[in-house]
Every structure is written in C-alpha cells, then in structure tokens.
Amino acid sequence: xxxxxxxxxxxxxxxxxxxxxxxxxxxxxxxxxxxxxxxxxxxxxxxxxxxxxxxxxxxxxxxxxxxxxxxxxxxxxxxxxxxxxxxxxxxxxxxxxxxxxxxxx
Amino acid sequence: xxxxxxxxxxxxxxxxxxxxxxxxxxxxxxxxxxxxxxxxxxxxxxxxxxxxxxxxxxxxxxxxxxxxxxxxxxxxxxxxxxxxxxxxxxxxxxxxxxxxxxxxxxxxxxxxxxxxxxxxxxxxxxxxxxxxxxxxxxxxxxxxxxxxxxxxxxxxxxxxxxxxxxxxxxxxxxxxxxxxxxxxxxxxxxxxxxxxxxxxxxxxxxxxxxxxxxxxxxxxxxxxxxxxxxxxxxxxxxxxxxxxxxxxxxxxxxxxxxxxx
Numbered sequence: 001x002x003x004x005x006x007x008x009x010x011x012x013x014x015x016x017x018x019x020x021x022x023x024x025x026x027x028x029x030x031x032x033x034x035x036x037x038x039x040x041x042x043x044x045x046x047x048x049x050x051x052x053x054x055x056x057x058x059x060x061x062x063x064x065x066x067x068x069x070x071x072x073x074x075x076x077x078x079x080x081x082x083x084x085x086x087x088x089x090x091x092x093x094x095x096x097x098x099x100x101x102x103x104x105x
Numbered sequence: 106x107x108x109x110x111x112x113x114x115x116x117x118x119x120x121x122x123x124x125x126x127x128x129x130x131x132x133x134x135x136x137x138x139x140x141x142x143x144x145x146x147x148x149x150x151x152x153x154x155x156x157x158x159x160x161x162x163x164x165x166x167x168x169x170x171x172x173x174x175x176x177x178x179x180x181x182x183x184x185x186x187x188x189x190x191x192x193x194x195x196x197x198x199x200x201x202x203x204x205x206x207x208x209x210x211x212x213x214x215x216x217x218x219x220x221x222x223x224x225x226x227x228x229x230x231x232x233x234x235x236x237x238x239x240x241x242x243x244x245x246x247x248x249x250x251x252x253x254x255x256x257x258x259x260x261x262x263x264x265x266x267x268x269x270x271x272x273x274x275x276x277x278x279x280x281x282x283x284x285x286x287x288x289x290x291x292x293x294x295x296x297x298x299x300x301x302x303x304x305x306x307x308x309x310x311x312x313x314x315x316x317x318x319x320x321x322x323x324x325x326x327x328x329x330x331x332x333x334x335x336x337x338x339x340x341x342x343x344x345x346x347x348x349x350x351x352x353x354x355x356x357x358x359x360x361x362x363x364x365x366x
Contacts, residue, residue, distance in 0.1 A: 022139040023138070023139045023143055026139065040143075040162060040165070041132075041136035041143075042136070042162040043161050043168075045136055046165050046172075049131065067137065069135055
C-alpha cells in the first residue's frame with residue numbers, strides 16, 4: 001500500500017486527530033502542514049470511496065444533515081498513516097544527512 | 106459570506122454527469138454541499154475557483170474511471186487473463202495458419218512459373234511450339250502431373266499436353282486480354298466442376314506469337330490446406346481445453362487458500 005499518494009496521505013492526516021466532513025478534510029489538506037494538496041469534490045469523494053473500500057477510513061454515521069457526512073480514520077488507517085510517516089521520516093533524515101536542504105539554499 | 110449562485114450549482118450538478126455513476130449516486134449531495142462550503146469560504150476570485158473545481162471534476166472523472174477498469178481487471182484476474190491469453194493464442198494461431206496457407210498457395214504456382222518461362226523463352230527464340238512441347242497426355246480431371254499448352258494469337262489451342270474429356274481446354278478470353286497487356290498472369294482455373302488448376306499464362310513474342318499456359322492440379326495443395334486447417338482446429342481445441350483446465354485448477358486452488366486475518 002506504501003508509498004501513499006499525496007491525496008490519500010493528506011486525507012488520513014486530516015482525519016488523524018478527529019472525524020471530519022468532506023469540506024473540513026479538503027480545507028485541512030490544502031494547508032501547508034496538511035500536505036498542501038488542493039483538491040476538489042471530485043478527487044475528495046473518489047478517494048474517500050476507495051479508502052473506505054480499503055478499510056482506511058469509515059463513515060461515522062454522524063451527520064448534521066444528509067448532505068454533510070462525517071468520516072473517521074480506522075485502526076488500520078492509523079497504522080498505514082504511521083508507516084507512511086515513518087517512511088517519510090527516514091527519507092527526511094536522509095535528506096538532512098546529505099545536506100540537500102543546505103545545498104538548496 | 107459568499108453564497109453559491111443557484112445557476113452555478115445547477116450547472117455543476119449537470120456537469121456531474123461525467124463523474125462515474127456509482128460515485129455520483131453515492132456522493133452527489135455531499136459533493137454539492139462541499140462545493141457550497143468551499144464557495145462560501147473561498148479566498149480566490151470566482152473565476153479561479155470555478156476553473157479549479159471543473160478541472161478537478163474532469164481529472165477525477167478520468168482517474169476514477171481508469172481505476173474502476175483497473176479494479177475490474179484485477180478483481181477477476183484468472184478469468185481475465187484466461188480470456189486474454191485465449192484471444193492472443195487464437196490470433197497468433199490464425200495468423201500462422203494463414204501464412205502457411207499462403208505459402209502453400211504460392212508454392213503451388215512455382216513449377217508452372219518455371220515451365221512457362223522456359224517454354225516462352227524457347228518459342229520466343231524462334232523454335233516451333235510443336236517441336237518444343239513434348240508429346241504427352243495429362244488428364245486434368247484425374248492426373249496431378251503438370252502440363253503445358255500453347256495458344257496462338259487468337260487464343261486457339263495449339264500443341265499441348267493437357268486435356269479434359271480428350272480435348273485441349275481453352276481459358277476465358279479475358280485471361281489472354283490481360284496477358285496481352287501485362288505479359289503474364291497467375292490464374293486459378295476451373296475448366297470443369299471439381300477440377301481446379303493453378304495456371305501461369307505468359308505472352309510469347311516471336312515469329313509465332315501467342316501464349317504459353319503451364320498448369321497443375323490444385324488437388325494436392327487443397328488436400329494439404331484441408332489437412333492444415335484440420336490440424337489447426339484440433340490444436341486450437343487442445344490448447345483451449347488445457348487453458349480452461351489450468352484456469353479452473355488455479356481458481357480452485359485460489360479459493361481453497363485460507364483468508365488472511
């Protein structure tokens with residue numbers, strides 16, 4: 001399953017702390033600290049559908065109206081997110097070790 | 106607070122027709138609500154907002170459709186790969202068989218081409234057709250032997266070795282007309298039902314102008330062709346049976362595997 005696509009990673013990251021509805025996920029994913037992934041409703045719901053079928057996220061059943069449903073990360077989704085974060089951390093540590101960031105300045 | 110204009114909402118709702126139907130039915134209302142929320146919160150100009158929204162809709166529609174096809178293919182891999190392999194083998198087998206059939210057909214003309222060339226050369230060099238063509242009697246309906254016949258400028262038969270019902274057969278006049286213009290022609294000729302002959306007709310330019318026809322029964326070649334197609338059909342049935350049997354065993358083995366926890 002790894003490496004995750006930027007969209008999947010940023011959706012999982014957005015749901016890591018609390019359950020959210022579609023627009024809240026989209027908004028958080030667009031933030032620099034959320035991955036900086038700008039997506040529209042088409043990408044969001046297509047990805048959520050596949051992630052639900054893979055068992056990464058699920059609907060909470062909570063809804064403030066029929067149009068705004070809430071999603072949460074599953075235990076498996078948390079494990080996958082953790083594994084991807086660890087992978088990225090290793091990459092970043094390699095980047096630091098090779099002084100790539102200093103070279104780019 | 107920016108409120109989404111209803112016409113724009115209707116337009117987007119209509120544009121969702123390009124989104125895969127399963128996703129559209131499951132998420133349409135949520136997508137429209139997300140669009141309302143995003144429009145209300147937008148900090149970019151409306152034109153940029155809509156450009157981004159529609160670009161995303163087109164891109165995601167294509168991506169999701171591609172992924173649906175990919176998922177379908179990998180959901181039933183054995184069936185899919187069996188059908189694909191069967192198609193590939195059928196096409197390759199048919200191509201090989203057609204190539205072999207064409208080689209047989211072309212090979213059927215080879216001795217006649219050489220014969221027609223030699224006799225045309227000899228007569229063209231001034232020899233009398235009656236002296237060049239040896240005496241002989243080949244029954245076109247029964248014999249598999251090659252034969253040769255000389256026809257004069259008007260297409261009347263002269264000396265020759267090919268006979269059908271004890272008479273020298275004459276090809277349709279259109280053949281001579283064609284050869285007059287083009288110099289030579291390879292024709293499959295059927296002077297009698299059941300007697301198919303591969304003939305080569307060449308123009309003879311000499312003091313005795315005319316045409317030389319060399320022919321041979323297509324019987325042996327057609328027999329080889331029938332044999333070839335019979336072998337191809339038997340081979341195809343065996344390969345398909347093995348393929349289906351293998352796929353069925355593989356499927357059974359896959360179903361018997363314990364499901365991972």
